[in-house]
Amino acid sequence: MIDESAEEFTTLEAIQRRVLWLAVRMVDHANRERENSDGVKVGGHQASSASVVSMMTALYFHYLNRQDRVAVKPHAAPVFHAIQYLMGNLDRSYLTMLRAKGGLQSYPSRTKDPDTIDFSTGSVGLGPAAPLFAATTRRYVDAHFGERPQARYIAMVGDAELDEGNIWEAIADPATQGLGSVMWIVDFNRQSLDRVVPGVRLEQWRGHFESAGWHVVELKYGKKLRRAFEMPGGDALRLWIDEMSNEQYQSLFGLAPADVRARFLEDAPAAVRAFVEGVPDQELADLVTDLGGHDLESLADAFVACDKEGDRPSVIFAYTIKGWGLPMAGNPRNHSALLTAEQIEEFRRSLGLTEETEWDRFDAASKEGILANERREWLHRTPGSPHLDVQVPTHVGIRTAKPMSTQEAFGRIMVDLARDDALRPYLVTTAPDVATSTNLGGFINKVGVFSPVEKRLWSEDPVMKWAEGPQGQHIELGISEMNLFLLLGQLGLSWDLSDQPLVPIGTVYDPFVLRGLDAFIYSVYSGSRFIVAGTPSGVTLAPEGGAHQSTITPSVGMELPNVTYIEPTYGPALDWLLCDAVARIAEGSGDAQTAAPFDDGAYYFRLTTRPIDQAPFASALERLGEPVLRRQVLAGGYRLVDAFQAFSDLTEIKDAGNAVPVVHLAATGAVMPEVLAASQELAEEGIAAHVIDITSADRWYRAWQRTFRQGVRTATTPSVPGALRGAFPDRAPVVTIHDGASHALSWLGSAMGVHAVSLGVDSFGQSGTISDLYGLFDLTPGSIVNAALGALEVQS
Numbered sequence: 202m203i204d205e206s207a208e209e210f211t212t213l214e215a216i217q218r219r220v221l222w223l224a225v226r227m228v229d230h231a232n233r234e235r236e237n238s239d240g241v242k243v244g245g246h247q248a249s250s251a252s253v254v255s256m257m258t259a260l261y262f263h264y265l266n267r268q269d270r271v272a273v274k275p276h277a278a279p280v281f282h283a284i285q286y287l288m289g290n291l292d293r294s295y296l297t298m299l300r301a302k303g304g305l306q307s308y309p310s311r312t313k314d315p316d317t318i319d320f321s322t323g324s325v326g327l328g329p330a331a332p333l334f335a336a337t338t339r340r341y342v343d344a345h346f347g348e349r350p351q352a353r354y355i356a357m358v359g360d361a362e363l364d365e366g367n368i369w370e371a372i373a374d375p376a377t378q379g380l381g382s383v384m385w386i387v388d389f390n391r392q393s394l395d396r397v398v399p400g401v402r403l404e405q406w407r408g409h410f411e412s413a414g415w416h417v418v419e420l421k422y423g424k425k426l427r428r429a430f431e432m433p434g435g436d437a438l439r440l441w442i443d444e445m446s447n448e449q450y451q452s453l454f455g456l457a458p459a460d461v462r463a464r465f466l467e468d469a470p471a472a473v474r475a476f477v478e479g480v481p482d483q484e485l486a487d488l489v490t491d492l493g494g495h496d497l498e499s500l501a502d503a504f505v506a507c508d509k510e511g512d513r514p515s516v517i518f519a520y521t522i523k524g525w526g527l528p529m530a531g532n533p534r535n536h537s538a539l540l541t542a543e544q545i546e547e548f549r550r551s552l553g554l555t556e557e558t559e560w561d562r563f564d565a566a567s568k569e570g571i572l573a574n575e576r577r578e579w580l581h582r583t584p585g586s587p588h589l590d591v592q593v594p595t596h597v598g599i600r601t602a603k604p605m606s607t608q609e610a611f612g613r614i615m616v617d618l619a620r621d622d623a624l625r626p627y628l629v630t631t632a633p634d635v636a637t638s639t640n641l642g643g644f645i646n647k648v649g650v651f652s653p654v655e656k657r658l659w660s661e662d663p664v665m666k667w668a669e670g671p672q673g674q675h676i677e678l679g680i681s682e683m684n685l686f687l688l689l690g691q692l693g694l695s696w697d698l699s700d701q702p703l704v705p706i707g708t709v710y711d712p713f714v715l716r717g718l719d720a721f722i723y724s725v726y727s728g729s730r731f732i733v734a735g736t737p738s739g740v741t742l743a744p745e746g747g748a749h750q751s752t753i754t755p756s757v758g759m760e761l762p763n764v765t766y767i768e769p770t771y772g773p774a775l776d777w778l779l780c781d782a783v784a785r786i787a788e789g790s791g792d793a794q795t796a797a798p799f800d801d802g803a804y805y806f807r808l809t810t811r812p813i814d815q816a817p818f819a820s821a822l823e824r825l826g827e828p829v830l831r832r833q834v835l836a837g838g839y840r841l842v843d844a845f846q847a848f849s850d851l852t853e854i855k856d857a858g859n860a861v862p863v864v865h866l867a868a869t870g871a872v873m874p875e876v877l878a879a880s881q882e883l884a885e886e887g888i889a890a891h892v893i894d895i896t897s898a899d900r901w902y903r904a905w906q907r908t909f910r911q912g913v914r915t916a917t918t919p920s921v922p923g924a925l926r927g928a929f930p931d932r933a934p935v936v937t938i939h940d941g942a943s944h945a946l947s948w949l950g951s952a953m954g955v956h957a958v959s960l961g962v963d964s965f966g967q968s969g970t971i972s973d974l975y976g977l978f979d980l981t982p983g984s985i986v987n988a989a990l991g992a993l994e995v996q997s
């Protein structure tokens with residue numbers, strides 16, 4: 202009888218050798234053969250790739266199903282592409298385009314790579330967490346929209362990635378508990394970039410995983426070693442290997458077989474010496490370096506064992522060797538090492554390849570070729586669509602006679618959106634323990650909190666109805682802004698990873714956006730779309746002091762690609778902007794309603810708790826009419842006060858033929874009352890100070906950059922973009938005023954070709970009242986007046 206399983210593993214052995222070859226050769230080609238005009242090393246990671254070749258082969262050619270999703274360790278990108286190529290999913294031309302423009306990315310990228318990548322990776326620690334949050338998202342989707350075909354969420358994790366704190370924040374959060382669909386495979390090569398990882402780490406890590414409720418598998422020995430341990434005297438061998446320092450053990454891998462014996466037996470007890478006596482050098486070297494993470498059968502068995510854990514995530518510590526199968530194996534300095542031309546030549550020869558055949562796929566009729574073909578078909582899937590077929594309202598119609606903060610308006614708009622039967626099912630909110638203090642309470646009262654199982658409510662609260670069950674639509678997280686942005690990122694990719702588009706909305710205290718910033722970047726780099734509200738923000742959080750006041754976040758929002766930063770002043774403007782953002786996400790493209798090409802990505806609303814009189818907005822609405830005002834609000838800003846219309850004295854002076862100096866006060870958000878007061882004071886001094894409310898400095902900046910760049914590329918004179926011209930019909934100096942770092946708006950003068958001065962918060966704040974703090978940072982009406990007078994002086 203033919204042992205099919207043994208035969209399959211023989212085929213897999215041959216495949217993994219070829220995967221290793223292609224991955225190594227891709228890096229080699231990029232460094233040695235591609236023309237390099239920069240003098241900058243191209244780089245690439247042959248050793249890090251080699252250590253996961255076995256687990257990747259076992260996954261892709263044996264274990265995975267179509268629905269499964271995998272995060273590949275950043276430095277193993279060449280291995281992934283080699284596998285896709287061998288399966289027929291990647292054109293051969295890409296193999297010589299690793300790290301080249303338009304080619305294969307250095308690290309797996311959902312948005313930039315030509316083959317289908319489930320999760321981007323690169324910033325270590327975030328890649329493994331992403332599938333965990335994708336599984337969290339799938340659990341939510343299954344509970345709300347019916348069960349999808351079962352999927353497993355798998356991550357390959359570099360062992361040194363486990364030093365990153367976000368890993369532990371992710372696994373400890375109650376929202377990620379009990380996910381049997383998750384399997385992490387730690388590439389336990391005991392090496393990081395700089396060094397051999399101290400052996401004691403494993404015990405610490407095991408403890409962390411176990412206390413978070415994970416199933417932990419230690420895959421240390423391959424079959425050969427395990428068989429040897431069973432033999433008489435095998436116990437001593439096992440003890441000796443287990444007790445050997447990582448450093449000594451690692452050093453065995455770079456040695457010739459005879460030297461392996463000598464090094465292995467240094468200080469070894471007599472029983473070990475006796476055991477290996479008579480074993481030929483080569484056999485001994487193969488035996489003592491036989492690690493579980495390179496034994497395909499052991500790997501396959503471990504995966505199956507994890508599948509049996511239905512209600513807890515699994516982690517496999519797969520012992521591997523960095524540089525496995527290469528001359529640099531186990532060398533502590535091998536992280537960025539590259540094989541020499543001779544070593545490549547030798548490797549090529551050892552596989553029976555030539556320069557003519559080295560890039561070939563397997564012969565389609567060979568066992569390897571047949572398996573590769575079968576696996577391509579088995580894993581093939583058709584891409585989903587991010588589009589949701591719902592009509593999103595242009596606004597919910599927020600009205601108030603009383604002063605209102607943007608945070609309050611946000612809460613009210615969310616409640617109204619929850620009343621929309623068509624849209625409500627797709628809304629999902631999340632917050633890192635700040636749902637109530639960011640004003641999501643009303644929304645949560647309507648939709649409930651998500652929990653995989655119904656939970657009994659032990660105390661009735663007349664204000665907060667925190668009902669928890671599978672139908673809840675708010676996912677509450679512990680205090681981890683990293684987790685917030687990772688979850689938002691995966692909720693926003695749910696259309697792809699769980700075949701269900703969602704509209705994710707998160708809230709966070711604005712200063713702590715920075716705490717989650719790398720996960721924010723990660724999520725938008727991955728192409729995810731979501732809404733996040735940073736609130737409260739600025740120094741209007743006056744009594745809270747410097748630790749809670751945000752100043753540099755506007756720049757973060759402006760400068761991050763695929764993020765649109767929005768900071769409205771008035772409730773009705775937020776209403777339009779928020780509904781528009783929801784509509785664009787639901788549409789699944791950047792140009793949902795306004796056909797504006799300016800953004801495609803996440804929306805970052807910076808909101809405040811300062812109540813603001815809404816009457817000036819009502820006046821602007823009356824003056825401009827809804828269609829014009831709405832268009833301008835969505836495009837980035839509008840003229841809130843036309844000084845000549847607001848102050849009739851100025852018109853009289855002008856009509857009498859006298860000069861009226863004109864200045865623009867361009868401001869955003871909470872500081873507007875001071876700006877309006879300054880405009881009034883300036884009018885009293887015979888100066889027309891128009892007030893511009895910038896709703897999205899980001900959109901305006903991009904509009905300017907677009908026209909400007911067009912000018913650069915076509916060598917023509919750039920014009921002032923239309924979006925700005927509408928708000929600044931006069932050519933006059935500008936004062937920018939912002940409850941944020943002054944830098945964020947300081948480009949406006951250049952965009953308009955006029956003199957500008959910028960007021961803002963450029964040092965850490967302290968506790969006080971809003972007027973105390975605005976006094977400290979020159980944001981009072983008097984300071985704004987002085988800045989305007991100064992700007993007029995310089996311009997004239």
Ligand SMILES: Cc1ncc(C[n+]2csc(CCOP(=O)(O)OP(=O)(O)O)c2C)c(N)n1
Pocket residue numbers: 249250252275276323324325326358359360361362363388390392393394395523536
């Ligand atoms: C957040 C972050 N910090 C630092 C790096 C630089 N870096 C890349 S790989 C690496 C060591 C990774 O070691 P390990 O995870 O064990 O992977 P191995 O190379 O052993 O496969 C470091 C420090 C990075 N990519 N991301």
Ligand SMILES: [Mg+2]
Pocket residue numbers: 359360361388389390391392393
């Ligand atoms: Mg490592």
